[in-house]
């Protein structure tokens with residue numbers, strides 16, 4: 699697989715806290731990034747959100763709900779996160795035929811939005827077969843064709859994932875960083891896979907709620923150059939201001 703206005707009313711929350719009704723370990727903490735004094739490469743507390751079983755179950759449920767009532771389910775970081783990415787593509791003058799890879803596409807709603815904005819060379823991958831089935835169903839319902847969506851584990855792809863002009867990650871690196879068995883190894887694999895997927899000069903747009911700007915820049919320092927930070931909502935608490943979400947644009951360099 700080398701590079702070659704869906705805003706449902708019954709959609710999701712701004713942060714993905716609703717993903718885990720039990721209130722058990724979640725993907726995002728609610729401390730502000732400015733409050734954190736963690737080391738640059740600190741590991742997160744392992745969580746079930748770092749397992750394939752979790753996502754298989756979650757998307758199996760979402761797939762059934764979609765089939766029942768047409769709700770696409772969780773859009774991580776809310777609808778505004780998609781607008782932020784699309785605005786960035788416009789600002790960076792990304793051509794509409796750019797080869798775009800959505801890493802861990804989930805329900806595929808970002809692909810629908812990108813297609814609606816005229817992008818024609820779209821690929822979504824996810825290691826959860828249920829997510830891929832959901833994404834295909836959503837694309838079909840929205841009458842979007844010519845988008846490739848495949849079951850692929852980004853950390854050990856069984857297909858050739860190279861030559862992309864742009865890779866987008868919305869919440870997937872966060873999930874991968876929560877791997878309960880070997881988070882450091884998973885992050886290292888991710889970096890290698892990303893370096894392989896993006897052509898030199900290509901862009902990487904990452905949205906994270908688990909890592910600060912400094913941490914992301916540290917983790918993606920090899921082979922990437924920082925271009926800009928995208929504005930994300932900030933809030934005040936106890937007289938301090940912070941952001942719960944970080945969105946960065948990086949460029950693949952030698």
Ligand SMILES: C[S@@+](CC[C@H](N)C(=O)[O-])C[C@H]1O[C@@H](n2cnc3c(N)ncnc32)[C@H](O)[C@@H]1O
Nearest residue numbers: 753774802803804824825826851852868869870
């Ligand atoms: C937090 S969800 C984000 C989904 C989607 N990007 C969004 O913004 O709504 C994380 C996604 O990453 C996928 N994922 C996690 N690890 C993966 C891997 N190694 N390869 C491919 N997909 C993965 C999960 O199945 C899930 O769909």
